[in-house]
Amino acid sequence: xxxxxxxxxxxxxxxxxxxxxxxxxxxxxxxxxxxxxxxxxxxxxxxxxxxxxxxxxxxxxxxxxxxxxxxxxxxxxxxxxxxxxxxxxxxxxxxxxxxxxxxxxxxxxxxxxxxxxxxxxxxxxxxxxxxxxxxxxxxxxxxxxxxxxxxxxxxxxxxxxxxxxxxxxxxxxxxxxxxxxxxxxxxxxxxxxxxxxxxxxxxxxxxxxxxxxxxxxxxxxxxxxxxxxxxxxxxxxxxxxxxxxxxxxxxxxxxxxxxxxxxxxxxxxxxxxxxxxxxxxxxxxxxxxxxx
Numbered sequence: 001x002x003x004x005x006x007x008x009x010x011x012x013x014x015x016x017x018x019x020x021x022x023x024x025x026x027x028x029x030x031x032x033x034x035x036x037x038x039x040x041x042x043x044x045x046x047x048x049x050x051x052x053x054x055x056x057x058x059x060x061x062x063x064x065x066x067x068x069x070x071x072x073x074x075x076x077x078x079x080x081x082x083x084x085x086x087x088x089x090x091x092x093x094x095x096x097x098x099x100x101x102x103x104x105x106x107x108x109x110x111x112x113x114x115x116x117x118x119x120x121x122x123x124x125x126x127x128x129x130x131x132x133x134x135x136x137x138x139x140x141x142x143x144x145x146x147x148x149x150x151x152x153x154x155x156x157x158x159x160x161x162x163x164x165x166x167x168x169x170x171x172x173x174x175x176x177x178x179x180x181x182x183x184x185x186x187x188x189x190x191x192x193x194x195x196x197x198x199x200x201x202x203x204x205x206x207x208x209x210x211x212x213x214x215x216x217x218x219x220x221x222x223x224x225x226x227x228x229x230x231x232x233x234x235x236x237x238x239x240x241x242x243x244x245x246x247x248x249x250x251x252x253x254x255x256x257x258x259x260x261x262x263x264x265x266x267x268x269x270x271x272x273x274x275x276x277x278x279x280x281x282x283x284x285x286x287x288x289x290x291x292x
Contacts, residue, residue: 038268045069045262068262072249076263080238081245085224088241092161092223093216099165101212104174105200109186119175125168131228137163138232147233159233164223170215177211178204213281221271242267 040057046064072078106112107119141147146159181204189199205212227243234240240247246263249256 041261041264044258045265047258068256068258069266071256071259072263072266075259076245076248077238078242078245078266081240081242084239085241085243088157088160088226088230089220089223091157092164093219095161096165096167096170096219097212097216100167100170100174100215101205101208102200103166104171104178105196105204107171108175108178109181109183109204110196119171122168122171133163134229134232137229141233153236153239156234156236156239160226160230161223163229164219164226167215167219170219173211173215174208177208181207210281213278217274217278217281220274224267224271 036057039059043058043061045068046061046066047058048061048063048065048067107115141159141162144162145151146155146162148155151158185203186199189203194202224241225243226241230241230244231247234244237245237248242263246260246267249260249263
């Protein structure tokens, strides 16, 4: 009897070990497939000789050099475009977080007719591609007068930031975070005479801070990598953000792929730094939103 029980335990352990092995093998394969484009970009940015699209692909540069990064500095006004990206990202993230945290509060904690219908109607816009709103956004910004030449950089930057404010993903995350807050806290605050705005500022925001941080990171990545909309709106190439400014590295008849790879690496670095610094808050925020 003891031998039979020991044999059963060994089989269970063997099945568990085999299952873990298969799971880790799949995860490692997914990680390799996901990381390879970044590795290829980094290797290409450091390579100065040989073919670019070779098979089998190179995992290490044969003659590493910073020459491609020097070419980016020569061909692109990197400092100016980096500053433009910082300005757009700062105001875009701040205003978008403010807008979504305010808009999600009534959808989560205030009772009014059609609340759920409004939320699901907003959520349904996620099935639409971003390009579907380009014409509407352009007409809207033009009618608001943001594209007038006399407004200069302020108007053009405002035209880029404005469509990024109503983020459906941000609204969903914030609503889910608010739903996890006990309604008893809000009722107690209302009984003490607190206004809805004060409740939002003193109770909801502090408790939803991890989700706010996660949404801020997601929004920063989206605005930092924004390419098509700035190219459409901006008429002055001096105002291009870094993602759009890399267009200057592509010629009409020839393209410096190595220099473009170097520019892409430069653009990715701030995102990686931000994620590594705030990854704990990012994971906590997404976990809290999913639970909510």
